[in-house]
Amino acid sequence: MSKPLPKGTPNQDRMQRKKDATKARVKKKKITKSIYRNKSDDNIENTLWRWFSLFIRLRDSTHNGYGNCITCNKTIYYKDGHAGHYLSRRFKNIKYDERNVSLQCVRCNSFENGRQDVYKDNIDAKFGKGTAQELEKIKNVLVKIDRNYIIARLTVYKIKVNELKKGITERF
Numbered sequence: 001m002s003k004p005l006p007k008g009t010p011n012q013d014r015m016q017r018k019k020d021a022t023k024a025r026v027k028k029k030k031i032t033k034s035i036y037r038n039k040s041d042d043n044i045e046n047t048l049w050r051w052f053s054l055f056i057r058l059r060d061s062t063h064n065g066y067g068n069c070i071t072c073n074k075t076i077y078y079k080d081g082h083a084g085h086y087l088s089r090r091f092k093n094i095k096y097d098e099r100n101v102s103l104q105c106v107r108c109n110s111f112e113n114g115r116q117d118v119y120k121d122n123i124d125a126k127f128g129k130g131t132a133q134e135l136e137k138i139k140n141v142l143v144k145i146d147r148n149y150i151i152a153r154l155t156v157y158k159i160k161v162n163e164l165k166k167g168i169t170e171r172f
């Protein structure tokens with residue numbers, strides 16, 4: 001004769017855990033919604049850009065916070081550099097494409113028009129041959145940048161930035 005299962009069988013535990021997880025997810029969703037509820041689309045997109053830009057600059061820096069400009073190779077501190085686009089941020093489909101944006105010094109990005117000629121070769125060196133061409137090809141694909149898109153990306157880049165920041169020794 002088999003013994004009756006004690007209270008709180010593994011399956012019940014599992015179901016309870018699932019319930020708790022769902023509750024936590026719902027709660028999280030509500031919080032996420034409330035953070036942005038009163039913000040305009042432009043406002044949250046600006047916030048997304050700030051996080052994305054920070055992600056790019058940290059990604060391209062080493063643990064001491066210094067990296068090299070994608071186009072002139074000058075060493076810069078991540079907070080002093082820009083996240084410069086290869087193809088203009090006007091092209092919505094690749095505005096937040098990680099291959100299209102890299103750490104760049106202010107001089108190259110703002111005063112030398114991004115130095116697209118050099119950028120092109122260095123993108124291929126960094127992400128693989130044909131990347132620049134691929135970006136050219138997809139730049140005009142229409143993409144709907146709505147609130148959901150922005151908030152989803154925002155959430156992703158906040159997490160990525162926080163992960164990267166853990167590895168960086170801040171300069172004082």
Ligand SMILES: [Zn+2]
Binds near residue numbers: 069070
């Ligand atoms: Zn530069």
